[in-house]
Amino acid sequence: MRVVVWIAEDTWEGCVDSAGALLGDDAEVTLLHVSPSDLEAVAARGGARLLGRHPPPPPGPPPRVIAEEEAHALLEAARGRLGRPAEISARRGKIEREVLAACGGADLLVLARDGEPRLEPGSIGPRTRFVLDHAPCQVLLVWPEPPPGLDTIKLPPHLR
Amino acid sequence: MSEVLALVVLAASLLAAIARWRWAPDWAVAALGALLLLSVGVLSGSGARSALRALGPTVGFLAALLVLADGCRRAGMFDALGSVMALGSRGSSGRLLGMVFLVAAGTTAVLSLDATIVLLTPIVFATAARLRANPRPHVYACSHLANSASLLLPVSNLTNLLAFQASGLSFTRFGALMLLPWLVALAIEWLVLRVSFAGELRRTRGARIGDRPELPRFALAVVGLTLAGFVVSSPLGIAPVWVAAAGALVLAIRQRPRPLELLRAAEPMFLVFVLALGVVVHGASQHGLSSAVDSLVPRGSGLPALLAVAGVSAVVANLLNNLPATLIILPVLAGSGPGSVLAMLVGVNVGPNLTYVGSLATLLWRRIVHAHDQETDMGEFTRLGIRTVVPILLASTGALWLALQVV
Numbered sequence: 135m136r137v138v139v140w141i142a143e144d145t146w147e148g149c150v151d152s153a154g155a156l157l158g159d160d161a162e163v164t165l166l167h168v169s170p171s172d173l174e175a176v177a178a179r180g181g182a183r184l185l186g187r188h189p190p191p192p193p194g195p196p197p198r199v200i201a202e203e204e205a206h207a208l209l210e211a212a213r214g215r216l217g218r219p220a221e222i223s224a225r226r227g228k229i230e231r232e233v234l235a236a237c238g239g240a241d242l243l244v245l246a247r248d249g250e251p252r253l254e255p256g257s258i259g260p261r262t263r264f265v266l267d268h269a270p271c272q273v274l275l276v277w278p279e280p281p282p283g284l285d286t287i288k289l290p291p292h293l294r
Numbered sequence: 295m296s297e298v299l300a301l302v303v304l305a306a307s308l309l310a311a312i313a314r315w316r317w318a319p320d321w322a323v324a325a326l327g328a329l330l331l332l333s334v335g336v337l338s339g340s341g342a343r344s345a346l347r348a349l350g351p352t353v354g355f356l357a358a359l360l361v362l363a364d365g366c367r368r369a370g371m372f373d374a375l376g377s378v379m380a381l382g383s384r385g386s387s388g389r390l391l392g393m394v395f396l397v398a399a400g401t402t403a404v405l406s407l408d409a410t411i412v413l414l415t416p417i418v419f420a421t422a423a424r425l426r427a428n429p430r431p432h433v434y435a436c437s438h439l440a441n442s443a444s445l446l447l448p449v450s451n452l453t454n455l456l457a458f459q460a461s462g463l464s465f466t467r468f469g470a471l472m473l474l475p476w477l478v479a480l481a482i483e484w485l486v487l488r489v490s491f492a493g494e495l496r497r498t499r500g501a502r503i504g505d506r507p508e509l510p511r512f513a514l515a516v517v518g519l520t521l522a523g524f525v526v527s528s529p530l531g532i533a534p535v536w537v538a539a540a541g542a543l544v545l546a547i548r549q550r551p552r553p554l555e556l557l558r559a560a561e562p563m564f565l566v567f568v569l570a571l572g573v574v575v576h577g578a579s580q581h582g583l584s585s586a587v588d589s590l591v592p593r594g595s596g597l598p599a600l601l602a603v604a605g606v607s608a609v610v611a612n613l614l615n616n617l618p619a620t621l622i623i624l625p626v627l628a629g630s631g632p633g634s635v636l637a638m639l640v641g642v643n644v645g646p647n648l649t650y651v652g653s654l655a656t657l658l659w660r661r662i663v664h665a666h667d668q669e670t671d672m673g674e675f676t677r678l679g680i681r682t683v684v685p686i687l688l689a690s691t692g693a694l695w696l697a698l699q700v701v
Contacts, residue, residue, distance in 0.1 A: 143426045144387070144497045170430070172672060176650050177419035177433050180411040180440075183652030185615040186311045186320050186567040189412045190558070192367065197419045204423040249493035259493050 137161045139244040148278030149246035150215045163220040168232040169201040230264040246278040252286040296336045300578040303327035321563045324570035337577035345576035352455045357560040358538035363409040364559035365545030369513035376417040377507030387427040388495040394432045398439040403446040410440040431491035441647045446476040453620040460628045461635045464528035474697045475690035575621040587626045597695045600637040604691040607641025615653040616642040644686045648679040
């Protein structure tokens with residue numbers, strides 16, 4: 135079974151731990167990270183919005199290079215934490231589109247909730263929800279921390 | 295005919311600045327345009343001279359500030375600020391946003407929005423990435439505060455420098471009147487970003503925070519003394535441009551950069567562009583542009599008039615970018631008191647947050663040129679812009695009106 139585990143900065147530890155605990159020994163795991171290219175553009179080419187100014191790029195590696203380095207470091211840390219053989223894949227672009235593209239040919243996508251720690255729709259951020267809604271394979275949605283209790287469900291007053 | 299020619303030259307200068315063609319640099323288009331207007335008599339020699347005389351001190355001030363900010367970069371101030379932000383976050387994304395707010399608001403107010411956009415935003419991106427925090431809220435915060443935190447001081451934004459020169463306010467009174475609008479703008483940015491990125495900002499982990507940084511004490515002291523110099527220079531009858539020049543000079547003597555580096559830091563071509571654009575706008579203003587703007591901008595110091603000035607200014611800044619918007623609107627408002635000039639600044643400084651490229655005109659151009667470029671997909675940034683710009687325009691203008699009553 136081919137499994138893609140999508141990790142993100144805020145939730146990768148819990149996501150990797152859950153994947154390690156829940157996947158069978160036959161799973162061929164690919165750890166995936168996507169760097170958002172739009173953000174690199176804001177950070178690197180913000181100068182373009184200063185009309186008439188053509189500042190030289192500041193010294194040091196540009197945001198794109200930093201993002202690549204950090205993505206690889208994160209993926210290696212995740213592979214170490216997973217404790218089993220795994221491919222790693224670093225992509226960049228529009229996050230949700232890249233995740234879906236990486237799922238082509240996979241049997242299962244593992245991803246983590248990235249919103250509020252309550253049992254509610256807000257526990258899934260907009261990009262994660264897009265992936266969830268459009269995934270071309272089976273999906274395993276995990277909590278990056280111990281799942282919250284039933285008491286976190288917001289009920290209308292007459293049902294409490 | 296004169297009207298049409300002046301407007302065509304103005305449009306060509308702005309298009310060149312937005313499009314950034316290699317074969318037609320914006321400063322050359324604007325300078326040649328100004329010469330053309332002079333040679334065909336659309337602009338008189340005395341008119342051009344008076345426009346240059348009005349802009350000269352501001353452009354000198356700008357050059358000194360650019361050199362000062364570059365000296366701070368050379369002293370390692372922005373790298374040190376990155377370490378300070380990482381340390382202050384203690385691994386929490388929410389606290390990191392607090393640090394980004396403090397640093398970005400301070401950098402913008404003291405060293406201008408240019409320093410925040412060009413020098414600080416990449417550092418914020420790298421800091422968040424190295425902390426393994428989602429960089430999105432922090433980069434957006436930095437990018438937004440470059441505009442909305444540029445309300446405070448005359449040195450925070452080129453538009454403020456232009457208005458400061460025209461308003462006749464002292465440095466201290468300018469800051470005192472803009473303090474409340476600035477704080478209101480910061481509070482609204484904070485609230486909207488916290489709510490919009492509640493999920494991203496919730497998590498705390500033991501991340502790689504790094505060591506206590508070596509702060510560039512000398513550069514910090516120079517910036518602090520320059521700021522104090524601005525405050526005391528007005529009562530002493532010294533123009534603040536000399537204080538900025540002294541600060542830049544002290545840093546330059548200490549660091550001894552090569553003369554070419556120093557010259558490049560002052561961005562001479564940008565200074566030429568500002569001067570030439572000022573002359574072109576002056577020509578267009580004399581031939582109908584002023585009266586057109588005049589009919590759009592209401593007068594008076596009441597709250598409705600100030601809100602209308604801020605609104606119109608924000609719209610014009612989004613259509614043309616904030617520098618030409620200021621050059622066009624400022625002469626019309628110059629006679630009607632500091633209140634409307636400062637309301638205009640609220641509009642032209644905060645308005646461009648609607649888009650990350652500074653104006654709808656620029657965004658449209660980039661859309662046309664990079665039709666299939668994913669990187670210009672900025673829907674989320676624009677939605678965040680709408681959520682902050684409209685409330686800040688209303689609330690900060692209200693705060694300005696209040697400040698005008700009591701300060």
